[in-house]
Amino acid sequence: MKDLFLVLLLFLFSSTAVLKGQQDTLRLALDQVRRVLLTQLQVNGQDAYFLVDTGSGISLIDQQEAERLDFAFHPENGQGKIYGLGGTARFMVTSNIRVSYQGERLRGCRFYTTDLSLLQDFKLPKRYKISGILGADFFHRNHAILDFEQAQILLTRR
Secondary structure, three states: OHHHHHHHHHHHHHHHHHHHHHHOEEEEEOEEEOOEEEEEEEEOOEEEEEEEOOOOOOOEEEHHHHHHOOOEEOOOOOEEEEEEOOEEEEEEEEEOOOEEEOOEEEOOOOOEEEOOHHHHHHOOOHHHOEEEEEOHHHHHHOOEEEEOOOOEEEEEOO
8 A cells, every 4th residue: 555655656746747847848830931940929019030040149130120029229238249151230239028929928038139131032921021030049048949840949948
């Protein structure tokens, strides 16, 4: 009887850990459109598509999109240059950012704003207007896994 109780107790604890692990993972849909990986998020209550770019060290949002999405700009807190294959660009620190996916708020989202109008050169269907880039900083902060087979991004809440 004692052994049965111990087995049941272990089962309860292990199944609770599994359920807790499932609750701590958020699955974002990953779309591939003309060889471009995108995910749709809600930023300050409005839909926005982001290019998935793990090669970018930081997450960026287009200057015009930042205004549309009601970001606050803080030139006094941070401006600078970013360097990439296409050369250099100026950026500005932003705030007033509430990012969510299907009602689940994502924490640790930090964006810098710059002119990303070149992203429109991908010639995607109009419904996929790219608002910004999700860089490696976003994926690192959210302990993300890109699951290409299931076409999803797994974010682990810790």
